[in-house]
Amino acid sequence: MIQLQNLSLRRGLKELLNNASITLNPGYKVGVVGANGAGKSSLFALLMGQLHADSGDATVPAHWTIAHVAQETPALECSALDYVLDGDAELRQLQRKLAEAEQANDGAAIGQLHGELDHIDGYAAPARAAKLLTGLGFDPEAQERPVASFSGGWRMRLNLAQALMCRSDLLLLDEPTNHLDLETVLWLEDWLKAYPGTLLVISHDRDFLDAVCGQIVEVANQTLTLYTGNYSQFETMRAEKLARQQSEFDKQQRQIAHLESFINRFKAKATKARQAQSRVKALEKLERIAPAHVDSPFDFTFATPAALPNPLLRLDKVAIGYGATPILQRVSLSVEAGSRIGLLGVNGAGKSTLVKLLAGELKALEGEVIGAQMLKIGYFAQHQLETLRMDDTPLQHLARLAPQAREQELRTFLGGFNFRGDAATSPVGPMSGGEKARLALALIVWEKPNLLLLDEPTNHLDLEMRHALTLALQDFPGALVVVSHDRALLESTTDLFWLVADGTVRPFDGDLEDYRQWRLEQLAEGARPSAGDAQSVNRKEQKRQEAEERQRLSALKKPLLAKLGKLEKELEKLSGEKAELDAFLASEEAYQDGNKAKLADSIKRQGEVSARLAEVEEEWLLLQDELEGVSANLA
Structure with a gap:
C-alpha cells in the first residue's frame, strides 16, 4: 500500500502540504483533484522519488514498478511499435541478455532466458503493443513509422502507450485525456477499468473520473482528503x-x-x-x-450579441483542405441562430479543419461559404494561446480591445475570470496553460460574438473553470459549434451533432451514447465509419423540442437572477447595519448617561432592521426555490 504520514512539502516558498496523511490500498483507482497549483503534480513527483518531503514519510512498496507518462519524446528513428515496447523494461532487459547469450553460444542461458520470456508473456508483447497503439488511434502503417515523423500531440499518445505497456504496480497519469479525441478517451476508460494495479490519475474531466475511479483524493488547504466513490x-x-x-x-x-x-x-x-x-x-x-469556502472564483456570462441574423453562416457544396488536397468534400450545411452544434468524428477526420473554415482561417477549395452581414465570430483554438503577447498583462490585452473603457470596468470583467489584483497586471509569459486559456476566453467573451467556435476549449481548464464555462455557454444566446472530448461539456451545451466522417459532414441523429454504440459496432465490423450509417437513430424532433424548451426556461431564469441580485445587495446592506447596531448595543458606550436617546433610537432601528431582514431572507429563499426549479428543468 501507499502510505503518506505527517507529510509536509514545499516548492520554493510555497507550502503545498502540511502534516498530511493518507493510506491508499493496492488496486485502488484514485482520481486526484484540486485547484491548479494545489500540489497534485508535486505529489506525483514525490511518489516517483523526484521530490523529497520536507518532513514526514512517503512510502511506496520497494518492489513496486511505477509507470508514468514521459513529458518529452526524443525525435527517434525507431518505429512507433518499438518505442512502445521499450515501455516494458523487463522485456527489453531479457531480450538483451538473450542476444548476448546467443552470441556467446551459451545454451543453458538461452534456455533459461526463453523460459523467463515465456513467464512474462514476452512473445505476445508485440501484439500487446500493437493493440495499445490501435486503441490510441495508430493504424498498422503508422505503427511502423519512425517516432520522429509524428507531431507533438501524437508523440504524447506514444508516451501514453509506452506507460500502459509497462507491467506496472502503480500507474500515474497526469491529464491523460488532454491530447485525445472523444473515442480514444472512451477506449482509455475501458483499458483503465481492466488495469489490475493501483492507479492515480489527475484529471479535470468529470465523466472520465466517474467512469474510471472508485476513490477521490482532494488536494486542498495544504492537506489530502480521501473520499470513497467516483467524482x-x-x-x-x-x-x-x-x-x-x-x-x-x-x-x-x-x-x-x-x-x-x-x-x-x-x-x-x-x-x-x-x-x-x-x-x-x-x-x-x-x-x-x-x-x-465553497464559492467558485469564476463568474462570467456572455453578453447578448448586438444582432442575431438567421442563418449566421451557410456552406454550399464546399470542399475543404490544405493546398490542393481536399479533406472534406460536398459539405452543404447551415448554422442557424441559436443552434448548438457538437462535432463528432475520429481524430484526423477533419473536425478542426471544418472549424477553421467556419472561422475564416481556411478558404474553401470549392463551393461557397456565405456569412451573414452582421456575423461576429468568437474563435477559440489551442493555437490562440500563442497569439497572446507574453510581455503584456491581461489588463493590457483587454485595454487594446476596449481603449475607451475605464480601467475599473476592465478589472471587474477580468475578475470574473479570476484575474484579480496583481494577477491582472502580471505578464502573461510565466502563466500556466490554464491561465492563458482563461485569458483567451475572456478576450472572446468581451467581443460579444454571435457565433462561438470552440476547438477543445477545456484542455487546460480546471474543474471549477469548466463548470463556469458550461454555465455561461448554457445561457449564451448566439450559436455555438464545439469540438471537445469533454462529454460533460458536450452534453450540457449542445442540442445536435454533426458527424465528420468519410470525407464529408452530415447531421448525426442521436446523442453521445448512440455515437459510442455506433462506433463500437463499426470497430466490431472492422469497417471505416461511414457518415451515412449514422442515420439509424432518429431523434431530431426530440432534440429540436428540447432546444426550444431550454431556450424558454433560460428566458424565464434571467429576470429571476436580476431580482435575486437586488435582494442579495439589500441583504448585505441590512446585515451590515444590523451588525453595527448589535455592536453598539453590546458596548458599554450605549449605556452611558449621555446616550439615552441614541440607545432608544438604536433599539427601535434594530427591531425594524431585523424585521426587514427576515422579510428579505424569506423572499430570497422563495426565489432560490423558484430558480432551482427552473435550473432542474434546464438540466
Whole structure:
C-alpha cells in the first residue's frame, strides 16, 4: 500500500502540504483533484522519488514498478511499435541478455532466458503493443513509422502507450485525456477499468473520473482528503462536509460573540470580574473553526450579441483542405441562430479543419461559404494561446480591445475570470496553460460574438473553470459549434451533432451514447465509419423540442437572477447595519448617561432592521426555490 504520514512539502516558498496523511490500498483507482497549483503534480513527483518531503514519510512498496507518462519524446528513428515496447523494461532487459547469450553460444542461458520470456508473456508483447497503439488511434502503417515523423500531440499518445505497456504496480497519469479525441478517451476508460494495479490519475474531466475511479483524493488547504466513490459522489460528500463545517463555524461565531459581549460589558464591574476573566480564558482556549469556502472564483456570462441574423453562416457544396488536397468534400450545411452544434468524428477526420473554415482561417477549395452581414465570430483554438503577447498583462490585452473603457470596468470583467489584483497586471509569459486559456476566453467573451467556435476549449481548464464555462455557454444566446472530448461539456451545451466522417459532414441523429454504440459496432465490423450509417437513430424532433424548451426556461431564469441580485445587495446592506447596531448595543458606550436617546433610537432601528431582514431572507429563499426549479428543468 501507499502510505503518506505527517507529510509536509514545499516548492520554493510555497507550502503545498502540511502534516498530511493518507493510506491508499493496492488496486485502488484514485482520481486526484484540486485547484491548479494545489500540489497534485508535486505529489506525483514525490511518489516517483523526484521530490523529497520536507518532513514526514512517503512510502511506496520497494518492489513496486511505477509507470508514468514521459513529458518529452526524443525525435527517434525507431518505429512507433518499438518505442512502445521499450515501455516494458523487463522485456527489453531479457531480450538483451538473450542476444548476448546467443552470441556467446551459451545454451543453458538461452534456455533459461526463453523460459523467463515465456513467464512474462514476452512473445505476445508485440501484439500487446500493437493493440495499445490501435486503441490510441495508430493504424498498422503508422505503427511502423519512425517516432520522429509524428507531431507533438501524437508523440504524447506514444508516451501514453509506452506507460500502459509497462507491467506496472502503480500507474500515474497526469491529464491523460488532454491530447485525445472523444473515442480514444472512451477506449482509455475501458483499458483503465481492466488495469489490475493501483492507479492515480489527475484529471479535470468529470465523466472520465466517474467512469474510471472508485476513490477521490482532494488536494486542498495544504492537506489530502480521501473520499470513497467516483467524482459525482465526491462532490455530494464534499458539499455535505462543507455545509457541516459552515454550520459549526456559524455556531462558534455566535458563541464567540456571546463571550466577547459578556467580557466587554462586565470586565470593569467588580462583582462580575471573576466571571469575565473565566470567559476570557475560555475564549483563548477555543479551537477556532475555519469558515467553509465553497464559492467558485469564476463568474462570467456572455453578453447578448448586438444582432442575431438567421442563418449566421451557410456552406454550399464546399470542399475543404490544405493546398490542393481536399479533406472534406460536398459539405452543404447551415448554422442557424441559436443552434448548438457538437462535432463528432475520429481524430484526423477533419473536425478542426471544418472549424477553421467556419472561422475564416481556411478558404474553401470549392463551393461557397456565405456569412451573414452582421456575423461576429468568437474563435477559440489551442493555437490562440500563442497569439497572446507574453510581455503584456491581461489588463493590457483587454485595454487594446476596449481603449475607451475605464480601467475599473476592465478589472471587474477580468475578475470574473479570476484575474484579480496583481494577477491582472502580471505578464502573461510565466502563466500556466490554464491561465492563458482563461485569458483567451475572456478576450472572446468581451467581443460579444454571435457565433462561438470552440476547438477543445477545456484542455487546460480546471474543474471549477469548466463548470463556469458550461454555465455561461448554457445561457449564451448566439450559436455555438464545439469540438471537445469533454462529454460533460458536450452534453450540457449542445442540442445536435454533426458527424465528420468519410470525407464529408452530415447531421448525426442521436446523442453521445448512440455515437459510442455506433462506433463500437463499426470497430466490431472492422469497417471505416461511414457518415451515412449514422442515420439509424432518429431523434431530431426530440432534440429540436428540447432546444426550444431550454431556450424558454433560460428566458424565464434571467429576470429571476436580476431580482435575486437586488435582494442579495439589500441583504448585505441590512446585515451590515444590523451588525453595527448589535455592536453598539453590546458596548458599554450605549449605556452611558449621555446616550439615552441614541440607545432608544438604536433599539427601535434594530427591531425594524431585523424585521426587514427576515422579510428579505424569506423572499430570497422563495426565489432560490423558484430558480432551482427552473435550473432542474434546464438540466
